Amino acid sequence: MASANHQSFNIHEWMTMFNYIPEPILITELNADGSMTIVGANRSAVIHSGYSRNELLRMTPEDIIDKKVWDQLNDIDLLMDKKSLKLESVHVQKDGSKIPVSVNVQLVELDNNRTIIINSYRDISDKKDIQTLLETTDQQLQSLFIYNPDIIFMLDQKGNFININPASEKILKYNSNELLQKNYTDIIHADDLERTNREFNIILNKQTVQTKLKVIDHFSQTLQLDLTAVPIIVDNEVEGVIGVARDITEEGKIKEKLQISEQRYRSLLENNIDAVLSFDLQGRFTYVNKATEQMMGYTEDELKGKPFIDYIVPEEKERTINEYNKVLNGNANQYETCMLNKQKVRVYLHVTIIPIMVEGDITGVHCIGKDITESKQFEEKLNYMAYHDYLTQLPNQYYFHSKLNETIKIAKQNNTQFSIFFIDLDRFKIINDSLGHDYGDILLKNVANRLKSFADDNASIFRYGGDEFIILAENTKQEEVTEYVKALMKLLVKPYELDGMDIVATPSIGISMYPADGKDQETLMKKADNAMYFAKRMGKSNYQFYRDSINSKITGNIGMESLLRKAIDRNEFSLFYQPQIETKTNRIYGAEALIRWHNEKLGMVSPGEFIPLAEETGLIVPIGEWVIKEACRQNIAWQNAGFNCFPVSVNLSIRQFYQTDLTETIKRIIQDSGLDPQFLELEITESMAMDSETSSVILKDLKNLGVKIAMDDFGTGYSSLSNLKKFPIDHLKIDQSFVKDISADVDDRDIVATIIMLAHNLHIKTIAEGVETIDHVEFLTKHDCNVLQGYYFSKPLPAQDFENWMNNWKKQ
CATH class of the missing domain: 3.30.450.20 (PAS domain)
Structure with missing residues (x-):
């Protein structure tokens, strides 16, 4: 060897x-x-x-x-x-x-x-070893069966229990041996038994059923279950039923169906109407059912091996990862999240995640996703409606107060300033009343759009209510605010086009600043409102910063309103008269009656102060009625004293004009006074007649009484030629703003000449207001203006002084 x-x-x-x-x-x-x-x-x-x-x-x-x-x-x-x-x-x-x-x-x-x-x-x-994969899959499915917190059960074709999970014993209070000797009909509440039997037969015909039903537990207590049941299909034959039921007696939340075994339990997964998914330990897709494919728009092959977190919307990624990681500690978890489907549309989900346990180790995660997009969208819509104005889509008053509180906190923390702009549209009520609410709504939308275009990153726009808007501008100083509000005024005073008409709705803006004017919400809002109110009192179409002196003036207006309410009864009003001279004859053509108020406490109060207050409070209606009565009485008195007969004109306010009993009221006053109606002239403004159809009816009714009609301040409003032709107008009054500069301003001369020519073509006489110089008289006479009125002839005079003036005029 x-x-x-x-x-x-x-x-x-x-x-x-x-x-x-x-x-x-x-x-x-x-x-x-x-x-x-x-x-x-x-x-x-x-x-x-x-x-x-x-x-x-x-x-x-x-x-x-x-x-x-x-x-x-x-x-x-x-x-x-x-x-x-x-x-x-x-x-x-x-x-x-x-x-x-x-x-x-x-x-x-x-x-x-x-x-x-x-x-x-x-x-x-x-x-991968095939046998190991099968064993692992079976263990995964078994873990799904054992650890699921919902009831999972199997029935044979006769409805007898053949398998139950531990949760079934816990919830129904039966042990497994007791339940495995029962038929499902033994535990169904009598109220639901007939319907449940029909649904059981539906399942045996290879259909899925999702239902709510009542069952009786071992201690005769009624439980409410949310049940999903599907057929067990083996070799295309229905062998029984497998179901998942969630106890909603107390929780009220839905848990989805889970996979039980590779062939039998596959039916539960594939036929589930909710998304059922599985992930590996790295959160990558390993399985999705058909409902998931439909919901996400991706096939299973497209999703497998990809991290689910890639499909979560950015703002939910961190929270979703934190919630998901809890299952890696062996605990089931439920939470809500939001993902993007293949079409990049948001899908909101209620998610149940369950650990997959194999030989005591977590090898993956099962997930059931309930699509709650519709309820979320409804919830978001309700929330949006609660905090936004339906007409302009701007944040509303509730949103503003929430934002203001937040802004105050930030400003305190960072030691910064901010400002509140309280905006009110000056002529909105007139436009709304005369043109109608539809036009008013269109105007508000246009204003909102201008404000949106104006706002920068530091400014938030709100519709506070009615015709009031608010701008909340953060990180602003007073010098910046001044430039800001000037630019804002410039933008808002421009006309708005409403159905072919150019409408001007100028703003009055009040401004308060944090912390100079206040450090709390109530104080800042009150002072911004007071500043806005003061801006209106200063002639509208302007802005005012809050200052302490404003408050006393606002308080004064409240006192003035109280005195104004008593002025008629106390006989504090009087009429002053300004003559109107015919150019061709140099005779007295008529007179305009102008109201004055003398109060014991306030002295002589300018109409510019009390008329806007009367309009705002509604007192203009009884005051206006008194003016007409007094003008008729005085005219009769002059006629009885031997003076020539001529018409006395009075101004109608918009509130009077749209009073339903206006015609009857004037008819009664004329009859009571005994005045021939041709010697009463009623003046309206162009803006009052913007609703041409309604205005035309009112004016024709008044004209039928026999009175004269004049359109005051012509050229400053929005009348169209077609409207002038409809209205029974006797006189056009040329506004003094055009007359005062005709000596020097070519444009004003052209405008006045055009108005005179237009009126004559329509067979309407013209009255020029604000005539103060001989140049005015010569120009207007040259261009055939019919009647002149102004300080050149006389200032407005009390009745007795006016009589003296008439006597002197006769002698000239």
Whole structure:
């Protein structure tokens, strides 16, 4: 027998063989403090990791194992006890890619008290043992069955229980032996039994049923269940029913159907009307049912292997990850989130996630997603409606107060300033009353659109109510606010086009500033409102910063209103008369009656102060009626005294004009006074007649009484030629704003000449107001203006002084 000479290998040869072992091998040393360092790596390990050998020898196992996996695998005590382990891990290569590996770990204790760990591993990315996969799948399904907090049960074709999960025992208070001897009809409440029997037959015909029903537990207590039941189909034959039921007696939340077994339980997953999904430990899709494909718009193949977090909307990613990670600790969890489907449309979900347990380890996650988009959208719509104005879509008053509170807190914290602009449209009520609410709504929308276009990043726009808007401008100083409000005024005074008409609705703006004018919401709003109110009192179409003196003036207006209400009874009103002279004859053509108020406490009050207050409070109606009565009485008195007969004109307010009993009231006054109606003239403004159809009816009714009609301030409003032709107008009064500069302004001369020509073409006489100089008289006479009125002839005079003036005029 031949013998062989055996020669031992030297260390270099051993290292060469180690280096060329085809399996990657890493050798780590266990240090006394429990830490590990890499002390050896073969050529395959270098290739597999992407690191050089020198780089690996400066690293620890924790550097190349995925952190989530390292936290689960770093169990030294287990290794010391068993000496060798076989496990799955995830290695992180130098380029950051993650590779799943199967690892054999062997602990070796050397003679020199050194402990070495030999780690050999292989890439299992593309290879899985079929039997292991089936066993794992079965264990996953079993874990779904065992750990599900909802009832899961199986019935045979006769309705007898053949399998139940632990949750069924807990919720129904029966043990498994008791339930497995019962038929489903034994526990259904009598109220629902007939319907449940019909639904059971529907399932046996291969259809899915989702229903709510009442059952009786072991202690005769009634429970309300939300049930989904599907047929168990094997080889295309229905063998029974499998169902998932959630106890909604107290919770009121739906849990979805879960997979039970590879073939029988597959029916539950595939036929579920809600999304059922499975993820691996890295949150990557491993399974989705058809409902998921329909909901997301992706096929299962498109989703498999991709992280679910990529489909969550950005603002929900962090919270969703935090909620999802709870299941990795072995606990089921429920939460709401939102994802984007393939069409980039948001889908809101109520999610139930359940850990997949295999041999005590979590190997993945089951997820059931209920589409709650419709209810979320309804909830968001209700929330939007609560905090936004339906007409302009601007944030409303409730939103403003919430935003203001937040702004105050931020300003206090950062020691910054902000300002509140309280905006009120000056002529909105006139426009709304005369043109109608539809036009008023269009105007408000146009104003809102201008404000939106004007606002910058620091400004928020709100519709506060009615014709009131608010701008909340953050981080502003007074000098900046002044420039800001000037630009705002310039924008808002421009006309708005409403159905072919150019409408002007100027703003009155009040401004308060934090912290100078107040440090709380109530004070800031009150002062902004007071400043706006003062802006109106200053002639409208302007802005005012709040100052302390405003408050006393506002308080004064409240006192003035009280006195104004008593003025008629106290006989405090009087009429002044300004003559109107016919250009061709130089005779008295008529007179305009102008109201004056003398109060014992306030003295002589300017009409510019009390008329707007009377209009605002509605007192203008009884005051206006008094003016007509007094004008008729005085005219009769002059006629009885032997003066020539001429018409006296009085101004109608918009409130009077649209009073339903206006015609009857004037008819009664004329009859009571005995005045021939031709000697009463009623003046209206262009803006009052914007609703041409209604105005035309009113004017014709008045004209039928025999009175004269004049359109006052012509040229400043919005009358169209077609409207003038409809109206029974006797006189056009040319506004004094055009007359005063005709000596120097070519445009004003052209406008006045055009108005005169227009009126004559329509067979209407013209009256020019504001005639103060001989130049005015000569120009207007030259252009055939019929009647002149102004300080050139006389200022407005009390009745007795006016009589004296008439006597003197006759002598000229």
